[in-house]
Amino acid sequence: MARRSRAEMLEETRAKLIDAARAAFAEKGYAGASMDELTARAGLTRGALYHHFGDKRGLLAAVVDRLDNEMAARAHEIGQRHTNAWEGLLAEGGAYIELARDPEIQRIVLLDGPAVLGDPSQWPSQNRCLLATMTTLEALVAEGIVKPVDVEAAARLVNGAALNAALWVAASDDADVLARATDAFRQLASGLLALDPSTSPS
Amino acid sequence: MARRSRAEMLEETRAKLIDAARAAFAEKGYAGASMDELTARAGLTRGALYHHFGDKRGLLAAVVDRLDNEMAARAHEIGQRHTNAWEGLLAEGGAYIELARDPEIQRIVLLDGPAVLGDPSQWPSQNRCLLATMTTLEALVAEGIVKPVDVEAAARLVNGAALNAALWVAASDDADVLARATDAFRQLASGLLALDPSTSPS
């Protein structure tokens, strides 16, 4: 093992803390997670935590940022697979719904995050998710596939509907709610389509 | 003043605690609100609280239940004003968006509630909101105005979109976001309409 530079150690410590916090928050919830236990599991103490993140809330922000970026990247990648831009948008929304089945994302991003950090639409990471949807929508509007809607407003609502559906799917034991949710999502989203039956598959 | 019976005193105490908690949770947030301070402001102690509600979480549940019922009643009333059922549905959604501008509802129902009590779709009160939307949708489907969609799924998504839009409106200082959000909401909701141009106003 080569000896690590100071900067490398720093980043490694941050990563260890974020990973441990991610697991602890997901398991116990934000309020239920103890900083002592959390840091001990990472082989550190609370001193490191307050040094790097300021307070418990700062740590949550870092965890949320990471999770949110992972979500955005994954959803965007799925959306890109489709040559049809409209199907790409739908797939992106469906991807959010599926991603939110992950207990970590449910608990940390969808439940504790908003309560502790405030409205998600103000998070930098959420803006990245939103921006992805907005650019997709922008293109669809330019192509005339989607009505000339307020792109930001539409993107926020679409994302919101998807995330809310995700909570429903997550809370339900029934297996086919996922399909029901995604179907309903497609129906709703079709409200954005320009009134041309040929572009909307029956 | 007539002397109060025991049952009357009990209900009055509960009401005082719920009112005080409502104010405290709205102002300080759930985690930031102290039970000692909260009960003292109501002229009581924590003893009364734990006796009636079991724990802090139980108190929040009671507050949320009350707020949620108020929301549902108000939104439903607004929806009923319209003779046109479709416009009633849209108005109901718009009413949710406006209601959520209330800081109490934002903080307690939309932010802290889900984090502490879990997914809103599992709350008894939320089910009442949902049921209202579902019955409206059911009627619209029966009339052929709305596609034969999965009513529960559609209702959940519609409600989710509205509440999410509400958070956006609430977090934004800009005055016209409310109009932008409601417009986008109408666009989205129109995706549920049967494909008959005559029923959807241009």
Added chain:
DNA sequence: TAATTGCACATACGCCGTGTATGTCAAATT
């Protein structure tokens, strides 16, 4: 290369808040 500065942590302390166990007193029951 020796002295010094700075930074990444660890340690120790105080404060506050929750939950529970116990006590008290009035009202309802008999």
Added chain:
DNA sequence: AATTTGACATACACGGCGTATGTGCAATTA
């Protein structure tokens, strides 16, 4: 009138967060 029930108050113990302080190693500077 005696007893019981229940609605609340009081007292205590436990744990967690934030901060102030200490420590040792790495990066500078001469």
